[in-house]
Amino acid sequence: xxxxxxxxxxxxxxxxxxxxxxxxxxxxxxxxxxxxxxxxxxxxxxxxxxxxxxxxxxxxxxxxxxxxxxxxxxxxxxxxxx
Numbered sequence: 001x002x003x004x005x006x007x008x009x010x011x012x013x014x015x016x017x018x019x020x021x022x023x024x025x026x027x028x029x030x031x032x033x034x035x036x037x038x039x040x041x042x043x044x045x046x047x048x049x050x051x052x053x054x055x056x057x058x059x060x061x062x063x064x065x066x067x068x069x070x071x072x073x074x075x076x077x078x079x080x081x082x
Contacts, residue, residue: 002046002059009063014047014070015078017060021049022077028057036067036074047074 030051045067
């Protein structure tokens, strides 16, 4: 499910969202991974939180800048703060 009002506009917002997923802060059961994708209908980029069966649990629209520049953060995770 994607809420049209929730758009990740900056890399800092992306990092915060990814950390919330990594720490279980969003309360999603069976969250197994995240991916950047585009909507087949209109080409709009979004971040998908996927379960073990690669089914969409949660999605957030992302800006074009986040889509282009946040790929490594999505692939490799956020830097852990020690």
